[in-house]
Amino acid sequence: xxxxxxxxxxxxxxxxxxxxxxxxxxxxxxxxxxxxxxxxxxxxxxxxxxxxxxxxxxxxxxxxxxxxxxxxxxxxxxxxxxxxxxxxxxxxxxxxxxxxxxxxxxxxxxxxxxxxxxxxxxxxxxxxxxxxxxxxxxxxxxxxxxxxxxxxxxxxxxxxxxxxxxxxxxxxxxxxxxxxxxxxxxxxxxxxxxxxxxxxxxxxxxxxxxxxxxxxxxxxxxxxxxxxxxxxxxxxxxxxxxxxxxxxxxxxxxxxxxxxxxxxxxxxxxxxxxxxxxxxxxxxxxxxxxxxxxxxxxxxxxxxxxxxxx
Numbered sequence: 001x002x003x004x005x006x007x008x009x010x011x012x013x014x015x016x017x018x019x020x021x022x023x024x025x026x027x028x029x030x031x032x033x034x035x036x037x038x039x040x041x042x043x044x045x046x047x048x049x050x051x052x053x054x055x056x057x058x059x060x061x062x063x064x065x066x067x068x069x070x071x072x073x074x075x076x077x078x079x080x081x082x083x084x085x086x087x088x089x090x091x092x093x094x095x096x097x098x099x100x101x102x103x104x105x106x107x108x109x110x111x112x113x114x115x116x117x118x119x120x121x122x123x124x125x126x127x128x129x130x131x132x133x134x135x136x137x138x139x140x141x142x143x144x145x146x147x148x149x150x151x152x153x154x155x156x157x158x159x160x161x162x163x164x165x166x167x168x169x170x171x172x173x174x175x176x177x178x179x180x181x182x183x184x185x186x187x188x189x190x191x192x193x194x195x196x197x198x199x200x201x202x203x204x205x206x207x208x209x210x211x212x213x214x215x216x217x218x219x220x221x222x223x224x225x226x227x228x229x230x231x232x233x234x235x236x237x238x239x240x241x242x243x244x245x246x247x248x249x250x251x252x253x254x255x256x257x258x259x260x261x262x263x264x265x266x267x268x269x270x271x272x273x274x275x276x277x278x279x280x281x282x283x284x285x286x287x288x289x290x291x292x293x294x295x296x297x298x299x300x301x302x303x304x305x306x307x308x309x310x
Contacts, residue, residue: 005240006271007250008035008264009146009171011123012043012073012104014179014254015224016203019055025255026059030066032261034268035253038063039104041073043123044182045225046083048201069102076106076125076182077226088113102143111140119143124173124252125182129155131162144169146252149178149234153246153298160247169249174236175263175284176254177209177222177229178303188225196226208257219292220304232304235293237270237284238277262287281307 010029013022029038040056040063042049060070072090075083091113093100105111106123114120121144128134128145137145145168147156156172163170173179188210189199203210209222209229222229236243236251243251251271253264263284270280285293296305 005244006248007037007169008267008271009037009039009071009250009252010035010264011146011173011176011252011254012039012041014044014177014227014229015207015209015256016045016048016201017207018204019052021207022052023055023059025260026055027062028261029264030059030062030068033264035068035264037069037071037250039071039073039121039123039252043073043076043104043106044227045186045203046075046080046086047199048203048225049086051201071102071104071121074103074105074107074110074123076123076179077184078107078109079184091115091118104146114141117141121169121171122146124148125179128159131159134159134162134168135166138166138168142168144171144250146171146173146250149173149230150180150297150303153242156243156248156298157246163249164247170247171250171252172236172243172248173234174243174251174253175267176233176256177231178234178297179227179229180221181228183226183228186226187223187228191223199225230294230303231292232294232296232306233288233291234295234297235281235284235291235307236295236298237267237280238307239295239298240270240277256288256291258288258291260287 063070087110090103104121104123106125119141122142124146186196188203189196192202203225209224212221214220219231222231266280266283269275293307297303
């Protein structure tokens with residue numbers, strides 16, 4: 001299902017959505033979204049995971065029946081023994097299956113769980129800033145690396161050449177609020193006067209994150225439990241020619257509210273050359289009318305730079 005010059009990956013859902021909404025979302029991805037891979041599972045806060053276990057298992061089965069490759073998401077910050085046990089279990093075959101599914105690693109402590117000869121992918125929270133790090137991960141079995149979203153285009157081009165020599169797929173975070181940091185503390189709970197241990201899962205009130213403003217009222221960041229994200233959404237659908245020339249082979253689209261399936265369709269058509277960049281940008285904006293977009297980390301003076309006119 002490769003879309004022209006790129007594979008399309010649906011990244012893990014970063015936010016705390018109700019199980020019913022989650023089930024409907026992945027049903028639509030399975031049936032309607034022209035994507036190749038889906039990274040699924042909890043990557044932000046392990047406290048959320050028990051509410052979605054049954055839904056996630058059903059979604060995996062449906063996605064695989066639809067021909068999508070399913071990859072398991074890891075936590076970005078593994079701190080508890082139960083989290084370590086759950087992480088280790090992801091690398092073992094499920095009951096009745098010959099092999100384990102690929103794991104998308106966002107915490108390098110999980111490298112010790114990768115079986116000999118096993119492969120994995122790397123998520124955007126691992127700081128892959130240079131060729132030496134990319135080579136290290138490739139030697140340990142990395143098949144695909146999603147670069148951190150804050151890299152400038154010149155660095156992406158250098159890593160694109162290195163990835164081609166190493167035989168590693170190079171993925172770029174191409175749509176959605178960009179994950180910037182993770183913490184052991186939960187600001188989302190604190191802003192509601194709660195502690196992390198008794199958070200009452202208030203992050204569910206903000207299905208695309210809680211906007212954070214500067215003292216002068218400027219939209220700046222977004223908070224999602226223990227995670228800090230950009231306020232603006234990355235949107236690289238108008239830059240696909242340059243990304244292909246830099247050696248990028250895959251695009252990661254992060255789930256958000258709005259018509260996310262329409263977002264995937266616009267990226268697929270743009271990647272296949274069926275629509276021009278200007279039309280692709282228009283379609284993505286129509287699918288997420290409340291979003292403010294940027295490609296500033298790649299091409300601007302700062303990460304929050306407004307997306308230039310097409």
